[in-house]
Amino acid sequence: MIKVALRGIRANMLQFTLAVLSVVLGIAFISGTFSLRTMLSSTFTDIIDTSLVGDAYVRGASEVPGDELAFDGSVAYNTIPLELAEEIQNLPQVERAIPDVTGPIVLVGADGTAVSQGAAPAMAFGMDPSDADLGISIAAGSPPQGPEEIALESNSLQAAGLEIGDKTQAILGGSLRDVTVVGEVNFDSASAGAVLAFLDSDTAREIYASDGMVESITVLGSDGVSSEDVTLALNDYLLQERGVQNAPATAVTGEEYRAAATDEMTAMLGFVEIFLLVFAAVSLFVGAFIIANTFAMSVRQRQAEFALLRAVGAASGQVFASVIAQAIAIGLLGASLGVGAGVGLVALLRLVFAQFGMEMSGSIPLTGQTVVISLIVGVVVTVGAALLPARRAALTAPVAAMRDSKVEVEKPLRVRGFIGGVALTIGASLIIAALIDGGSAAGQLLGFGAAATVLAMLVLAPVLLRPIMGFVARPFSWLIRPGGKLATRNLLRNRRRSATTASALMIGMALVGGATVIAASAQESLGGIVDDESNSDLIIQSTAGPIPSEAVNELQHLPAVGQADPFMLGAVKVAEDSVPIAGFPLRGTDPTWNFDQIEGSIADLSSGDVAAHVESADEFNWSIGDEVAMRGSAGAKTVRIGAIVDSQGLSGPALFVPPPVFTEVISQPAQTTHMMFLRAGAEYTVDELREEVIDVAQPFVVLSVLDNAEFAADLADQVNQVLVLLYGLLGLAIVIAVLGVANTLALSLIDRTNEVGLLRAVGMGRTQLMGVVTIESLLTALFGALVGLAMGVGLAAGMPRVFADMGFSRLVIPWPALGALLVVAVVGGLAAALWPAIRAMRLPVLDAITAP
């Protein structure tokens, strides 16, 4: 029977090509995702292994709140004194102890703009001439000496367009400095686009360790001492000599330290991976439809063959097994090709990354695990999709060989309609509950409601086909006779099949349509928030890192400035919770930002009082007059809550504290100014203010000076960037959906070969035949797109009401964008029709009529 199964595939290769192709696409997505992850993580592991070569590391012993933007898995420790390095240097087990002095840098490239590549950071390191031990060596020129010299890693040098001897500028430690590039540094791993700069170690200490504290110390052990022994000796020393101090330190082995760094990286990559795997799941889901369709049709066409097999003595189990064997073969073939295609995709992606200056590791990103998972998923999905058709083949009666029953009678859709109706009712009730309730569970209710609605629509799609076609197909039936009518009837002939074919597009379009509405609403809401809440004339932002402190200082002292309020972010611990706080002047009169004062009044705050955001006040049960004990990286302080405020624009921080309090609890390197809000002084116009501000901001390269409208547009741009990424990925889902439509069309045309022959015999021209096929494809695409978009837009429309208090205040339905999506569907429909239509057209009339 295995032989029969394999011969069956070969004889029907064309039909199975599309099934294989759909497996290939889904698996390519999965293996590509895994390979991409492997490549990224091996790149970063390389970086970690190359840059962290110590036998042991000394770091802070107690956890402190990290960056509020950090991903899960990132842990920050207290800083430790720089001079600890000199102390442990004296231990016999220690060859060298080097404090890790490092921090952000903004380097001005040859073109006068900041050097940056993608989202990769720009970092500067203190460099000791003997750092060759640490995987860093001077490739050309000389090491930096004194505060005005800098060395750059080879790729960074190239990206900056600079050469040794060039003079440029850099923002170091919040101030703009003139520097000369004196050396090129060799770094033994791909840098993944990070800009790496090196400073004289005294200069680095002055800039990044001005308080005498560093995050860690790299320790190299003496010859013959294992890294465990070094660590033990270090910990003994730290416990005995340092004891309990306010900057507790501990030592870990190099291996542990690198593992922790790798874990942090993996957690970040995991987020990317989940995102990509969701799309892999969507594409496989769609692929499974295609496979199920292929098998269903191939089984129906081979009814006579199965009946013959049964008649000559094959048991129904053997027939079942033969179909399943075909599925396994197709799954294996498709998955193998898919793994290859996935690797190809990643190789392509690497080239693209390289174009943007992000060098990736050169290792082949394909692991045995990836191959095994891909093959298993491919086979399981294919076999799963083939189960029902295989059962139908197995139930073929031997006498069916004598009958010529090609006319399919569609089973009624009543049960389906009922189940779908129930699911839709549940979904709708959940959404309505979310809209009415609006409480904390509303988001979850909306999520479940949306999921139930999407599932319900998938179930209901065949039931909806006829009524929707009543509208959509009418113009075609009127304009193109009799092609429009024939195409419409063909679609309605097997409503399950048509709806299933369209469902891929439906899901894709629902996601894109929903995202488009959400994005447009978000943009409009952001604009609204800026309008309502910003009371500034100008807003300063930095495109790379925080606003340099030197710039903040200069801006505050401009003559045209009335108020210049820096908005600083940091994190403190309150009891056991990590709480984000903002350092921001709370002004009773002429504020730069309007807070909605829920309780108490900002004007009545006593000096040192803080304001709590209303959401956090609810979460932590804070009320006016409460004392809150904050512990930050610089120290602890207890403050009194003087007001409870609401702001949708500045909704991140739990507490707004006056800048003097902020600088008391947050250490200097962590005091990052994210934005500045400026108002013109009484005698100055906004234009005069802008002129002065631009003069100050320009040399810093990374600062943008925006008015409220520009600021809102800038926020909208950020939303658009996310949207573009989403469109790119969903574009792939649509490609798969189009393949699905083409697949169903091609197979159903094979199914109706006799009919095509008959039509041609009674006078249908080739063009007319292609027209029928094209209209069928278009109608399928339009059905999927219309239902999908309606669903996406409908569900997205619920978002603003439910998330109104998160700043989602306005609903915008971007009709032109939705229209464009419909056009995409039409183009997809046309593309899908091309191949099946040409095939049908080329069919010789006589062969078609007499086809078995």
Next chain:
Amino acid sequence: MSLAATALQNSQQQASAQRANGPIAATNNLVKQYGTGSTTVNALAGVDVEINRGELTVIMGPSGSGKSTLMHCLAGLDTPTSGSVEVAGTEIAGLNQRQLTKLRRTEIGFVFQAFNLIPTLTAAENITLPLELAGESIDSKWFDTVVAAVGLEDRLQHRPGELSGGQQQRVACARALLARPAVVFADEPTGNLDSQAATDVLQFLRDCVEEFAQSIVMVTHDPLAASYAHRVIFLADGQIAGELLYPTVETVLATLVQISEGAGDSEGACNSEGSGESRGTGESKRAGNIRGTDASERAAGASA
């Protein structure tokens, strides 16, 4: 004057106005080969045949005799290897796809053995399909006439799946007639029908010839079906093996036996004047069995 009679007159006038009195279709040294080299099969080995206007012509022959190939070539569904085929005054050997499609639309009607109707269209829509494809208006009087002739007035809105096999074939006949083609080709139209349904369809085809002067070519291997014809052309091994005018079941059977017995000299034997005897209506009395008697009587009635 009845509608049928009007239609008859119309079509007769049309026929005489547009066409000469020569054959409606003819082949000249028609050769059709399949395959190449040592596996070459001569399906048709030089066939000269003329199909008379206004007659029901049957093509008969054993399996593999080339009868279907001959019809497919006549109908423009298959292209000859060599020789010429003329249908309604048009030489079809050199026509391209577009011209062939146009010819099929306007000059040729088809009735196939199975799968004659588009399952998604109603009976009425199936009947009007060729005219719709041609973008021509439908003569509703003629439509009513044809539908009445096949007796399908109350089944027009049904889908093929809701019709019996005989009804389906009658719908197919109506479709073939509606465009008033020069010639209708019927490929084993009764092959899948029970005897009563087959009789109805055959009677209808014969009536079309008598009432509407419709030229019809039918391929069959059923002597009973052949007995409805004006003329039977016998094929064997890709060549004309004989011809019968005004056949009965008995003469058809006898000729078939003759052909299979003496394949070598069959042509001469069957073309002898002796077969001319079968034109006489009195031949039916010689019928040896009931079925044969019935058939020949019906045939006689039809020609009367």
